[in-house]
Amino acid sequence: MKDQVAKYLGKLLSDRSASAGEIAFAAQDDVLITEGNPHLARLAGDSLSRLNCLGLVAARPSLPFSDFLVRRAPMSESRIVPNDTETRTFLHDIPFLRRSELSAEPSRQVTQLLGNRKGIIIEGIGIVASGAVTIEQAYINYSSVFHSTFVKYLQDVLDRGFIFSDEEAAFTEFRRSWLHTLTAEGLSFAEAPLIGGEAILAEVERVGRYTVERGLVDSFFGNISVRDGDVIYISQTAASLDELAGCIDPVPMDNSSTTGITASSELLAHRRIYDETGTAVILHGHPKFAVVMSMRCAEKGCRIKDCWKDCPKVRFLGDTPVVAGEIGAGGLAKRVPPVIGTPGKAIVYGHGVFTTGRDFGEAFRAMVQVENWCREEYFRLLGE
Template sequence: MKRQLEKYAGKLIADGGADAASMAILAKDDQILELGSPELLQLGRAVLERLNVVSLVIADPSLPLLDTLFGRLSPQASEIVPLDTETRTFLHDIPVVRRDQFSAEHPERLVELLGQRKGILVEGVGIMTTGSVTVELGYINYCSIYHALFIKILLDFLQGNPPTLNEIQSLLPLWHQLQVPIPERVDDLRGAGLGEHEDILHAMEIAGRRTVELHLVDSFFGNISCRVGSRQYISQTGASLDELSGCIDIVADDNSSTAGITASSELIAHRAIYQQTGAAAILHGHPKFSVILSLLCEETDCRIKDCWKECERVRSLCGTPIVAGEVGAGGIAKKVPPVIGETGTAIVYGHGVFATGSNDFVRPLRALIRLENDCRREYLRLLQGRVVDSSSSVLLAQKQV
């Protein structure tokens, strides 16, 4: 279990969500095991010993997203409602806690809310999540909430109140990051053919890991597959795209075996895409700015309330079609295949991007990178149009020295 703590502490830092000084991970075996900042550990212990769960993750994202959120929330707000599909599906609303509502000596409010939900947003502390089964699950829930928070705030800059100069300044590292395109590191995937069994597994592992390294998906989301003959190789449900070894199922087209019951929930969608497009490889990630811009809808007189599920329109973003559809049997398999054939890429509203290739994973990975780079540029352009002061505008356009 200690190894698990070390592994996921490392991932929290590597994924860019948190830094070592503002993070704590705790787990309950027959005693509490812990790693992280002493101050947070004190709070963590007080909370964890009162909860019937396995793990607790506390971390303040390196980007001051929580400060930004609390600066924008009304004083009466008790929760945020995530807009991205994954978090909306698996975590529902996310409670928020003000700094005057708890202390290490009196963590009752935190315990109460973590007894209700998998994660909460705590002013002055960060994101707190629990794992009912493993340390990993606490980490996954953290990633989900981080993702939801990022998308919600960045979308709010475009749809809600424009960002203030202070907000723009506090998120300067992000704007710098956006000025530098995601590199098209795909050449080493060329020739990683889809022929022999071992080669296929190797190619999927490299492509999956690269997708995570380039921040086109948080490691536990997304999925990858290829079709060889009458079989499909596909990542398993809940598999980390950067740790696919031993986590790839082989599924026969004719369903002659059900051993692939553990395959990704998007098996249905991948199958339908292969059937309708003749593609040989699919990569599905959740690049943040593609997701954010997919949520920007200019319809003003629309009767649909559940856009994630019910919208029948095919919109376009940077030349790529956007469709609605929920996870698994929730509609993606019906709505993506008809639109992905033409461009080889499709965006699912509030969810992520599917990209196909005909020989290997070069094209799908490159398509995700290019679309996300386009969306980053488009986001900055739209944001420039929203900021009201010239200083903000200058900061947004500034490259890191």
């Protein structure tokens, strides 16, 4: 269990979602185990002892966006409701505790809020997330809250500007220090065509790791595949893209076997993209600025309420089409294949980016280009 704690503490640091020295895990083994920052470890351990789950992480995010969202919320509200796909599908909403609301025994309040949610925000302390049966789930839920609050805060700043005196300086520091230049330079990709199962598996594993390392996907979301004749090699559902060894399924294009039962929930979308475009590879990630920009629409007087699934229009961010659609076997499999063929890239409202190519070098560079364009457009609209 301690090895698992060390592993996911390292992941929080490598993906830069938590502050060094301000991370703690609690895990229920034969005995309660706590590791990390003493104050946060005590909160995590006390909270976990009251919950019916195996693991819990409490950490201060590397960015102050979650605290700013709490401060910007009306005093009558006690939850944040981002409208990205991850929140809607997995988190539903993110409850929070204001600094002024904390009792002398905050673990009781944490327990109450985590009883029916996967992650919460405590102003001035950080994000607390639980894992029902694994430490990994606690890490995943923390990552999802970090991603959703990142997206939500950037949306709010674009819509309402800076409200508090310390926001602009923090945002400038975020842009100067946290954001890295996004590039495919320094990465090695196998040349097309990819031939043979072993070569394909090795390349999928490597590119999946690149996608995580360059910040194009958070926690375990995203998927990747290669078509080899009548077989699609695709990452499994809930697989971490940086740990794909043993988590790639060979699935017949005609669905003639049950090997697809553990495959990514976007298998149908991948299959239809291959059918309609003839591409060799598909990469799907959740780069944050593309998610933010996909949810901005200039349409006035539109009566559609559930834009993420019901909008019938194809919009464009630069030369990249943007479509709505439900994940899984829903709208994505219908909406993405018709628009992705010529540009080799498409954005799904509030969800992420699909790219295609003759090889993964082409697909990866296309995703980098989409995210960089969205980043530049975001700051242009912000007036910076």
